[in-house]
Amino acid sequence: xxxxxxxxxxxxxxxxxxxxxxxxxxxxxxxxxxxxxxxxxxxxxxxxxxxxxxxxxxxxxxxxxxxxxxxxxxxxxxxxxxxxxxxxxxxxxxxxxxxxxxxxxxxxxxxxxxxxxxxxxxxxxxxxxxxxxxxxxxxxxxxxxxxxxxxxxxxxxxxxxxxxxxxxxxxxxxxxxxx
Numbered sequence: 001x002x003x004x005x006x007x008x009x010x011x012x013x014x015x016x017x018x019x020x021x022x023x024x025x026x027x028x029x030x031x032x033x034x035x036x037x038x039x040x041x042x043x044x045x046x047x048x049x050x051x052x053x054x055x056x057x058x059x060x061x062x063x064x065x066x067x068x069x070x071x072x073x074x075x076x077x078x079x080x081x082x083x084x085x086x087x088x089x090x091x092x093x094x095x096x097x098x099x100x101x102x103x104x105x106x107x108x109x110x111x112x113x114x115x116x117x118x119x120x121x122x123x124x125x126x127x128x129x130x131x132x133x134x135x136x137x138x139x140x141x142x143x144x145x146x147x148x149x150x151x152x153x154x155x156x157x158x159x160x161x162x163x164x165x166x167x168x169x170x171x172x173x174x175x176x177x178x179x
Contacts, residue, residue: 122170
């Protein structure tokens, strides 16, 4: 990612999901047993069990044969949860951000899941570096993770998902992640 060498690799999806979702045509193998309404109710049930959005997607893929919620329902998991009013602060509007204009630190539930995961990763690296101060590789890894956090913060501030005054602070992040 940072070196501009060795090309890119990874798995490819068997077809272009965005074009199919726009045309509302799902392939015949995409969740044959579940209708779009059943998938939405499963998403809400799994969220009420305490699962994160990524865990919901993995569970639906592995246990229920739904390779992509977007293809099956035409909506992302977070949009389904916002429409159903399950996510705090979004009460069925579909446009709510799930955040409040708070103190600037925000609680863990107000922050997007990917930002929370990066903050957790940075915390783990910081704890490691407290014990292993000369670990240069992980010092660099911490710099990279924190720069990703700052980039995501800019993005979410632009999209008004988090308050404009929110800043990443390692000390505050530890307090937020412990809640």
